[in-house]
Amino acid sequence: MAWLDAGEGYEVTLDEGGRVVARRSGGRQLKTVPKALRDDPGVDRLRRLAEWLDRHADACVAQVDAWMVSSLPVPTALIARVWPDEAWRSALRDMAVVGDDPDEVGFLRDVSEDGGLKVVDLDGETVRMAPRTVTVPHPVLLPDLDDVREFAAELGITQRVEQIHRATWTRPEAFAANATEVRDYAGGKFASRFGLAARATGLGYRVSGGYATCKVRDGGRGTEASVWIGEPYWDGESETGGLGWHDDEGRAVRLDEVGPVAWSEGMRMAAALYAGRTIEEGGNA
CATH class of the missing domain: 2.30.30 (SH3 type barrels.)
Incomplete structure (x- = not known):
């Protein structure tokens, strides 16, 4: 990005990391933005531009990720x-x-x-x-x-969107008749329901009611995986519940009908939530 005149004999720009930097006109870059420029309208516009560029970059990554899981x-x-x-x-x-x-x-x-x-x-x-x-x-x-x-x-491939090295789970071949729930990652204890919900949103999952959820399209069919995380207004200890899948009409999907992408992404969500559980120490751990 070009250097912009900021008055007072200074120029400002955004560096490659999106940080506002300054220099004397035509001179070397300064270590910090001078105090005289910190409230300058031009510097403020650059900061807001940097924030927008960060949001735009995040939105692009999210869109490519959505293309992949769908x-x-x-x-x-x-x-x-x-x-x-x-x-x-x-x-x-x-x-x-x-x-x-x-x-x-x-x-x-x-x-x-x-x-x-x-x-x-x-x-x-x-x-x-x-x-x-x-x-x-x-x-x-x-x-x-x-x-x-x-x-x-x-x-030496590196990806902004986790694809090639994304953790995957393969659906087993057989289940109990009409089974609709997996409990491999149930029972992960958290100090509070708020902490468990915060972990879910921090990982990019949606929290709706008592569930953490993620949606995918698998074989042309919309499927939502959900893990029970506790009543929304409960302020005591909470733990992860079972993992299940529902179709676009809200009907439970039998495990033997869950598609490969929906299965993998649901298990990935459940495992990621469970990984943040409280680990007991001592003789009873």
Whole structure:
């Protein structure tokens, strides 16, 4: 970003980290913004711009994450259009994408001048991909995920959106007849219901009533996973309850009907909540 005149013989700008910095006109950057400039309108505008840029970057990451957990087709033209925006480019770069052939996975590295996507395929070749839409697959849907992870490590792939190294759970083959609840991560004790709810929201999950929830689209069907976290106004100790899934109509989904993405994301949420539990110490632990 260019240096802007702030008067008093100073210039200001935003550094690469989004922090307001100052210098004497045409001189070297100062260690701190001079006191005389801290209430300057131009400096205030830069601070508000930095806050907006942070929110924009977070929104881009959230959108790409939503595409991934929902298996939604994303128009290639849309990716090409937003690519010049650094926040979008940072969120999208190095994400694994799939075009017309579900077995052809590539890591997105760039967009060509004609709007095609430049990806590195699993043979290490840079190829052009130009289908009408692509998907950003959830890792549980990727064939040979361990091989993909190993190849990503060799390439030095880093992702703003957790995809390749996202923790995944595979649904077991058999359940009790008509079972609708998993209790693998039930019983995690917390000092307060407020603390458990705060952990859920801090992890990016929605708290609704007595539940922490997350929504996905799996195989074209909307599914919401939910974990009981306690009555909303209870101020005493609380603990995690069972994990279940519901369809768009609010009906409980049998475990043997839960899709692979919904299963993995529900278990990921339950495990993340349980990991924050109070750990007992001593002989009774």
